[in-house]
Amino acid sequence: GKEKPYHINMKKLIILFTAFLFTFAPVWGQHSKNADLDKRLQISIRTLTTNKNLEMQRTLRQETDINLLKDISWQEFLRLNEKAKERLLASTRLEAKALELELKENPNMVFSPQIEYKNAAPDYSHAFTHKYIFISENISHDTKSAPQEVINILKAARNARPNAKILLAQEFLIWTGESNASLLKKPGQNSELYSGYPEVTQAADKLGIDQLALDDAPYYAEDKNVFVKLGKFLVEVTPQDKLPLLSYTECDDPLYNRWASAYQFIGISPFGVLERNYQWARRIKAVEKNYDLILVYAGSGHLSNTSSNDLQTLLKCKDFAHIELLPTDPIDQAVEKDYETRFLKGEQYGITNDQQQNQEESRLQEQATRGTIYKQSLDQIAEETYQSYKNWKNKKLPLWFSLTKEDLLQANPNYKTPNALKNDIVFHCIYAVILAEPRVEQEQKPEVCPAPKTMPIGPKHKSYI
Structure with missing residues (x-):
């Protein structure tokens, strides 16, 4: 379970060792050459840092790319949940x-x-x-x-x-x-x-x-169908599916009610908790070294x-x-x-x-x-x-x-x-x-009734509203 610093930091170690050699090597009139090497060394370090940041950003962007998700039905979700x-x-x-x-x-x-x-x-x-x-x-x-x-x-x-x-x-x-x-x-x-x-x-x-966001709650809908993002899956729920509904008193929109209910039940299901944990682990691993x-x-x-x-x-x-x-x-x-x-x-x-x-x-x-x-x-x-x-x-x-x-x-x-x-x-x-009781009374957050978000047009997802 312990880290292997030699393996993980090999590139960094080589660069630092090279820097050490050139710092203490005899100059003998080669000042301009060493200055060039110093510049190249600094560029190499910056490049490594930039590449690491780009890789992190790319991984995090993939987590929010709807076109990379696998569509599954409510029935398929129930099967995976079993x-x-x-x-x-x-x-x-x-x-x-x-x-x-x-x-x-x-x-x-x-x-x-x-x-x-x-x-x-x-x-x-x-x-x-x-x-x-x-x-x-x-x-x-x-x-x-x-x-x-x-x-x-x-x-x-x-x-x-x-x-x-x-x-x-x-x-x-x-x-x-x-x-x-x-x-x-x-x-x-x-x-x-x-x-x-x-x-x-x-x-x-x-x-x-x-701070790193671990969870997702995008409100997606198409006509009467709603979609819940779950890790690398997009679960589609139709009006015909046997979905238990919860009551949202401040929002009587049936479409939102169905999405919010699906979001709740999918999120707390054994499959939902596991897939969310997989997602959280991916996101944390992407930034861990920083x-x-x-x-x-x-x-x-x-x-x-x-x-x-x-x-x-x-x-x-x-x-x-x-x-x-x-x-x-x-x-x-x-x-x-x-x-x-x-x-x-x-x-x-x-x-x-x-x-x-x-x-x-x-x-x-x-x-x-x-x-x-x-x-x-x-x-x-x-x-x-x-x-x-x-x-x-x-x-x-x-x-x-x-x-x-x-x-x-x-x-x-x-x-x-x-x-x-x-x-x-x-x-x-x-x-x-x-924990002791809170010092301040909890503020009541007003419930809102949002409109579904527009899903990006791509090879898999075209006419979402």
Whole structure:
């Protein structure tokens, strides 16, 4: 999982070594020649940098080129979604089997040492020793406290790494289909990207942090058919397709209602989550080499679902920090009802399988851990969390704890990797942050009823309106 700097930086190494030789070589009256070499060297360095930037821009542009997408029907989406459901359950079962093997080989293994919640501003300093920091937002995307804490993390990152090139890649910065919009936003640069959390976007701008849009929401339609962009696919939904519909009270346009409903259900489906994660990984990989520190902000379903589907796995990250934000904001009744309706309809129409997945995961974990010290340590953490939450004194500050690689190794000094497993247990830095209620009431965003965007004319897409 470690980088190979010699392989990755070979061209750069050769150029720097050449520069070293010419800098210290005897001049002997050849000053003009060396000056020419210096110029050529500078041009070579600029060319390499330019080529790298052009390659990055080309990759990002391909992500927004509608003519490169593969058209699939709603029926084809449902077929692919069934395969994704099977993959998710298979992954859950494999992980449970791996845990069972680990516990047989390590009967004294604990999940973690005894934890101690602190009621204070979190100290994220250990997180910034890793190149990647994944920030997962739990419960829903409609809290105020989660984005406020992300702003605190961004400030802490800039203070800890004042000269670092920092990137914030987030699910909540979205491409809406504008043909000239760049997925990469530079600080202070005007952008046509949509920000679900404008306060986070503004804070990143002020801190000199670049931002990368991970998700898409272009509203495409042709006559009565609507189209949802999903990674490298374009899913077409017709009025005849059995699509569950959600209610959009401020927008009674049937076409928009169908598109927005399709967008929601496709996005939360097992196939949708996986394809979106593949897309996010492609975009992050395209810009990865340009940054010293990369923060990824997304919902927990993308970062802590099953290891085979998680963004960390798709990015091949082995050494990273994970900050899990657990909001305690009172949820608006209307918002809560919308989430409940979406869940019930998703399960009823067989688009999602959250209930089956959760039941299977619980059953397998219980089966693998029953009667073990590991299970006792899990129960102990649950009890400590409950007691800390119950005795939470200063509600203006979060409750949090962190675990590092050193903590885990100290708790399991005799850990042995079972022969059946190829890799050692992955250790990284983990933070769990129970957030205080927000300082400011959430502003209600007025719902708008947009018109469909014009799709570009090309060999595959011609008469879209």
